[in-house]
Amino acid sequence: MSTFTIGETDFLLDGAPHRVIxxxxxxxxxxxxxxxxxxxxxxxxxxxxxxxxxxxxxxxxxxxxxxxxxxxxxxxxxxxxxxxxxxxxxxxxxxxxxxxxxxxxxxxxxxxxxxxxxxxxxxxxxxxxxxxxxxxxxxxxxxxxxxxxxxxxxxxxxxxxxxxxxxxxxxxxxxxxxxxxxxxxxxxxxxxxxxxxxxxxxxxxxxxxxxxxxxxxxxxxxxxxxxxxxxxxxxxxxxxxxxxxxxxxxxxxxxxxxxxxxxxxxxxxxxxxxxxxxxFGLTNGANDKGxxxxxxxxxxxxxxxxxxxxxxxxxxxxxxxxAKYADVPDEVPAPASPAPAFSVDLVATGDWLPDGAGAPHPTLRTFEDEAHLGALMRYDVDLDTVAGSHALLTFDDVRDMAWVMVDGVFVGRLSRSLHERALTIPAGERLTVLVEEQGRTDYGPRLGEAKGLFGPVRLGDRELTGWRSVPIDLADVATSIAAGGATVPTGRTGLRGTFDLAAPCDLFLDTDAWGKGFAFVNGFLLGRYWRNGPQRTLFVPAGATRAGENEIVVVELEQAAPRADFVEAASLGHLEE
Structure with missing residues (x-):
């Protein structure tokens, strides 16, 4: 047994001065x-x-x-x-x-x-x-x-x-x-x-x-x-x-x-x-100082x-x-070696967005109301607008990114980072909003804040009520993409492909040709990617790969090229001038 205590001027290990490095x-x-x-x-x-x-x-x-x-x-x-x-x-x-x-x-x-x-x-x-x-x-x-x-x-x-x-x-x-x-x-x-x-x-x-x-x-x-x-x-x-x-x-x-x-x-x-x-996964935090x-x-x-x-x-x-203050081993870690570089053709499987369902609620449901730990939730509401008219759609708040559709057609995107809460939409029968929770605040007074859409929501001078909400499980989406058929890669789509490895190894997945979304390897959620940068590669740990056939699945929110490039080293983005 040893002891570790605090002395008058030093940490003491078994009674002797000790420096923690x-x-x-x-x-x-x-x-x-x-x-x-x-x-x-x-x-x-x-x-x-x-x-x-x-x-x-x-x-x-x-x-x-x-x-x-x-x-x-x-x-x-x-x-x-x-x-x-x-x-x-x-x-x-x-x-x-x-x-x-x-x-x-x-x-x-x-x-x-x-x-x-x-x-x-x-x-x-x-x-x-x-x-x-x-x-x-x-x-x-x-x-x-x-x-x-x-x-x-x-x-x-x-x-x-x-x-x-x-x-x-x-x-x-x-x-x-x-x-x-x-x-x-x-x-x-x-x-x-x-x-x-x-x-x-x-x-x-x-x-x-x-x-x-x-x-x-x-x-x-x-x-x-x-x-x-x-x-x-x-x-x-x-x-x-x-x-x-x-x-x-x-x-x-x-x-x-x-x-x-x-x-x-x-x-x-x-x-x-x-x-x-x-x-990895959906574990990134966020800052908000205005x-x-x-x-x-x-x-x-x-x-x-x-x-x-x-x-x-x-x-x-x-x-x-x-080494000036303590003994340092003679041995050093091996230097970096290039990761395997190769390309994989991906099959586009089409729009992965689940159908809207559920009972209407008098108010908007948050991710917390739905006990949803995922990154995505779908909201739907009936419009009953006059044909040919346009109106301003306004939310009290969007946390954190929203893709807005009218009768299934994309009409605009709202970003919390850009303080966007409103856009003009065309007439239609149903409004659908896909919301991404982009990361929960980790510091300051916004710690623990709720996620989702916040109202009242107005279309022109009329409040929209009767919203339905559907939490989206990314793992379920990835599974459906892996089993899906081929289609033309346009807009929001799933992508899947396979590649062979002689043995498990670390890889770097280049995401530069894609828009915004999530990538899986063998069912392991690597994390988020976004053309917004600065990050351009996702690290794939060897423990997520295997000898023989490996599977990659991409859940793309906007637009992606049907190809996955694995590169030799990380690319984390441009530096300050």
Whole structure:
């Protein structure tokens, strides 16, 4: 058994001063078959610790249906870290941000009537308590003082930027201790005095989150944490991308210099991210600071280890810095090698949109009303308009993208990102609106907001009522496309094809010839693509492929070429000038 404690100036491992040199890996963003490889690469860069968030909504997307297996096997992930001889830091939230949908909070939770998020509201505290007990059942026996490798557990996440409910934080601390967590507890906030003051408690060890001006930020942190080790527990070495933006990178030498300054000051560090991974499926978050900006599928983050697990220039720059302060293994990860490049002819199977059905409702139903965790929902309403007339169709809000049809004919698209809520439509008998939820906000006051169409909806001066709504299951759509017949590839369509591989391997799917939609390989939802960019490829992990015949299915929302190109390397888009 070992001990890990906080001393007057340092972390203490078995009573001796110890510096934490950590990197972030999110198990829920990495195919489980790649976990061990990514952890090993972290050790080869010189890290002695791995940090991970816990994504509540990955473990419990449906209330009461807890899952800690497969992709959600946190225990196995921590054990693999231990097998590599490394320590672990666990950050269970319950709110994590992380550019992850809904900031990690389950949709069923944020949709509860009267819920008070991230504060001492009874029903929120009750649900959070159940969640944390489940997490701590996994974490507690793996603490370092029980023969495991977990050395730190974080309380909440950057809470000072959101609230100042000390009773809420104390409830989390008390519960954490009741559940047998004995290692030191930390908080993290940006090094702004008001955030550091509001986001912690005297008994918790404060850490900072920043990516530059290390000396200045550490000085601010020291003012609020006068004793114990200084730690930047989110050293931002890159940034995330959003649709319609650019691919963000940071200069490797500049990032390494900031890391050097941080370590030279004697601080501990957690590099965010060491390896970002991918927002597979529908897991991307979104920001909204006056303009809605959904996060792309890739979470490459310009990290030392790229999206496919290859070492970058930043990996070696950071490794050289770490070697000045700690022992670094002689071995390095293998350099990147080109992925197989080939093309696959696809068969267009025609419009995949399910028929409208269901009983009319007096008001519009949200995704939450339908308990729908998917990305798409169909809305229909009868028009009874006068032939030959046109009228202005107006919604109170569209979350987040809507394709509008009259009698089955496409007439226009509305984008939340562009603040579009109205368009002129022709006469007809039925109005159909296909809505895509593009990513749930992960930060700020819009956390937990509902998705769908919001009224009143007016056509001219008349309110439209009697709406019918049909949730669309993407997996069911993909299955129907795979079994569909051939047709002409026009507009919204399904596409399917097959390709052979000698053995499972990582691939990069080029989506540049397509419009907007979702891609599957062997039934595994890779994520979203969009010509809007910046991202131009989808990462296909080897674990989603197989030797022999493989199947690709594309659910296209607008217009796609009937061909799939697999390319040698990722293309994440243009950079800032």
């Amino acid at each position: 950590s990197g972030a890996l999110h198990y829920f963003r990495i195919h489980p078959e790649h976990w061990a490889d990514r952890i090993r690469s972290a050790r080869l860069m010189g890290l002695n610790t791995i940090e991970t968030y816990v994504a509540w909504n990955a473990h419990e997307p449906v209330r009461g249906e807890w899952d800690a297996t497969g992709w959600n096997d946190l225990g196995r992930f921590l054990d693999l870290i231990a097998a590599e001889g490394m320590h672990a830091i666990v950050r269970p939230g319950p709110y994590i941000c992380a550019e992850w949908h809904n900031g990690g909070l389950p949709v069923w939770l944020t949709g509860l009537d009267g819920i008070g998020l991230r504060r001492s509201e009874p029903q929120y505290v009750t649900e959070v308590s159940t969640y944390l007990r489940r997490v701590y059942d996994i974490v507690a026996p793996r603490q370092i003082d029980r023969g495991g490798n977990v050395v730190l557990v974080q309380i909440e996440n950057e809470y000072g930027a959101y609230g100042d409910d000390a009773d809420y934080l104390r409830t989390l601390v008390d519960l954490t201790r009741e559940c047998g967590i004995t290692v030191p507890l930390t908080t993290v906030d940006q090094p702004e005095p008001w955030m550091l003051s509001a986001g912690s408690l005297p008994e918790l060890h404060k850490t900072g989150s920043f990516g530059s001006r290390s000396d200045e930020r550490l000085a601010t942190l020291r003012e609020h944490q006068p004793t114990g080790p200084l730690m930047c527990s989110e050293f931002w070495d890159g940034w995330f991308d959003w649709w319609g933006g650019v691919h963000h990178t940071t200069d490797a030498a500049a990032s390494a210099a900031d890391l050097d300054a941080l370590l030279a000051a004697g601080a501990s560090v957690n590099i965010y991210m060491f390896h970002g991974g991918t927002n 303009r809605y900006a959904p996060i792309v599928t890739s979470y490459d983050y310009d990290a030392p280890l790229d999206e496919a697990g290859n070492p970058t220039e930043k990996f070696f720059a950071f490794r050289d810095v770490i």
